Amino acid sequence: MDICRHDDLCGGCAYQGVPYDEQLSIKEKEVLGYMKENLISAGQTEHIDGCERICGYRNKMEYTFGDLEKGGEMTLGMHKKGHFMSVVTVDGCMLVPADFNIILSAVLEFCKTKGYAKYHKRSHSGLMRNLIVRRGENTHELLINIVTTSLPGFDDDAFVSMICSLTLENTVVGILHTVNDDVADTIKCQDMRILRGRDWYMEKIMGLDFKVSAFSFFQTNVPAAERLYREAIALLDDTAGKVIFDLFCGTGTITQALAAGAKKVVGVEIVEDAVAAARSNAALNGLDNCEFICGDVYKILKQINEGTIEGIPDPDVIVVDPPRIGVTPKAMEKILAYGVKQLLYISCNPKTLFKDLAAAVQRGYAVRYLKPFDNFPMTKHVESVVLMSKVK
Numbered sequence: 001m002d003i004c005r006h007d008d009l010c011g012g013c014a015y016q017g018v019p020y021d022e023q024l025s026i027k028e029k030e031v032l033g034y035m036k037e038n039l040i041s042a043g044q045t046e047h048i049d050g051c052e053r054i055c056g057y058r059n060k061m062e063y064t065f066g067d068l069e070k071g072g073e074m075t076l077g078m079h080k081k082g083h084f085m086s087v088v089t090v091d092g093c094m095l096v097p098a099d100f101n102i103i104l105s106a107v108l109e110f111c112k113t114k115g116y117a118k119y120h121k122r123s124h125s126g127l128m129r130n131l132i133v134r135r136g137e138n139t140h141e142l143l144i145n146i147v148t149t150s151l152p153g154f155d156d157d158a159f160v161s162m163i164c165s166l167t168l169e170n171t172v173v174g175i176l177h178t179v180n181d182d183v184a185d186t187i188k189c190q191d192m193r194i195l196r197g198r199d200w201y202m203e204k205i206m207g208l209d210f211k212v213s214a215f216s217f218f219q220t221n222v223p224a225a226e227r228l229y230r231e232a233i234a235l236l237d238d239t240a241g242k243v244i245f246d247l248f249c250g251t252g253t254i255t256q257a258l259a260a261g262a263k264k265v266v267g268v269e270i271v272e273d274a275v276a277a278a279r280s281n282a283a284l285n286g287l288d289n290c291e292f293i294c295g296d297v298y299k300i301l302k303q304i305n306e307g308t309i310e311g312i313p314d315p316d317v318i319v320v321d322p323p324r325i326g327v328t329p330k331a332m333e334k335i336l337a338y339g340v341k342q343l344l345y346i347s348c349n350p351k352t353l354f355k356d357l358a359a360a361v362q363r364g365y366a367v368r369y370l371k372p373f374d375n376f377p378m379t380k381h382v383e384s385v386v387l388m389s390k391v392k
Contacts, residue, residue, distance in 0.1 A: 002094070009068075009088040011081040013095070013378040024050050024374055027382040031350045031372045038354040040361065042386075046371035049227070054377035055094045057221045059135045062187060063090075063104060065111070065118040065128040074118050076108040076131060085121065095378060099168045100133050103144060107131050110162050119149060124183050127151045132178075132187070134201060134212070135170060137222035141201040142168065145176040145214055147187055160195050174198045176214055189215055206230070206257045208285050216277045217250050224375035228383060229254055232319075232346055235369055235387045242316040247297050247335065252278030252290065254319060254346075259287045266312055267292045268300050298331035305334070319344045326352025329359070336363040343388040353384055366391045 007016040015023045028048040035042070051057065066087030068075050077090035091105045111128055119126040130147035144163055148154050160175050174197035182188045192199065192214065200213045205226050212218045219225035233254070239262045246255040249267030251274050259265045259282075267290065269275050275294040282290040293300050293309065303309045318340050320327060326349060327335065335343070336359065343365060347353035350372075357367060369387040 004094045005092050006077075006088055006090050009080050010078050010090055010093075012078045012090070012093070014380045015378050020050065020054055020377065023377065024048050027374055027380075028372055031370075031382060031384055034350045034354045035370070038358050040354055040357050040367055042367040042370040044369045046369075048372040048374055048382075049231075050374045051221070051224050051377050053223065056097050057224065057377070058095045058097075058100075059137050059222060060218070060220055061093075061096055061100055061133050063131040063133075065130065067118060074108065074112055074116075074128070076104055076111075096133075097135060097170070099135070099142065099170050102166060102168060103133055103142075103163070104131065106162060106166055107146070110159065114155065114158075116154070121185055127154060129180055130187050132214075134214075136201045136203045136212070138204040139202045140170040141173045142170045143174045143176070143199075143201045143212075143214060144172060145178055145192075147178045147180050150179050150181050150191075156193070156195050164196075172197065173201055174214075178214075187215075205253060208253075208256050208281070210251065210253070210281050211277065211284060212251070213273065213277055216273055217271065219253065221375050224373070225253070228346070228373045228375065228385060229257060231371070232344060232385045233257060235385070236317060236342055236344060239317065243313050244317045244319060245315040245338075246319045246321070247331075248320060248322045249278065249292070250274050250321070252281060252292060254321060255290055255292070256282055256285055256287055258319070259290045262289065264289050264291065264313070266290075266315070268297050269294060270296050296331075298328060298334055301331070301334040314338060315340055317342050317344070319346070321346040322352075322356075324349040324352065327356050332356055332359050336360060336365070339364075339390055341390050343390075345384075345386040345388065347384040347386065348381065350382060350384060353386065357386065357388070360388055364391055365389065 003017040075087045075089040077088050080086035091101045116128050117126040119129045132145040134143040175195045177193045179191040180188050203210045241263045244262050244265045246267045249255045249269045252267050255265050255267040275292050278292045304312045365388040373383040375383050
């Protein structure tokens, strides 16, 4: 297996040079280790499912401007291993499509030629902060977003001309300029200008169309996510005529996939932009049996139970797809109180997964099926799908 030339410095990958079969074994053992540690047993445990494509699978990258050595020339890429203030230029990254590396190199050269200053995290001075590149896996559309402070001097017109001059395999459908003066080292959109095209790209997954806006969350590895979702949904009994809650639903990918056979699907998500995108995409796909509610899962379930939110029937099935921190104890208590016959848990963190499974087992649920998935080769991340059923 080839090793990325940035491996010595970049902190993006953990398993460069490790044979893929061995990577899968490591991740499977991690999941089973947490399972044993939490005294969880499953009726059926499957071996980990790997990716067909282990390189070039990422459809989104957020690059940072900086330097490798203090006071050195400008770099653009990822943070150096163990060095938050240092940034490695990753123009040969193996996890992204070739176009991403071409765009990164061209943007870095453009900024160097123009003499722009990188943003300094401690002094909060400088112009250049980030470059975000997003791609539609099945539409081959590219969205390019340059992020700067509000200091004057960035040449929007020249930037557009430079991007348009690149020879790329995919089609650039939008070039954006985002302004962020927040002192936190996160990408926030305080203002955004569309320099060319639009501020969204299209994607297709599970036979559905999705309009993905500049800052919306979307699955980073679309083919892998589609495989996982299809297998997860297939675990459920016939959903015809049933009410399903999809909690932590994001932009509603699973919600809409479930809607095809269900009576009603209710998606709950705390991120406003994601909910707006979910509603828009449900309309785009002609689905009128999806309802999306914006808010904290615990608070929303509490309001539904108290009748503050009207018109939501009790669920027959619940699907949870939480962030890495898992489900809060209060939210888990609300979820388990429904006593649904089937509870489908999609996890991106085995440590918090088994904490939540332990709570479910204590409330009379049994783990019927567990299968790990490797959706992000070369990294430490591992997904899991778990089906639980009420037994007492």
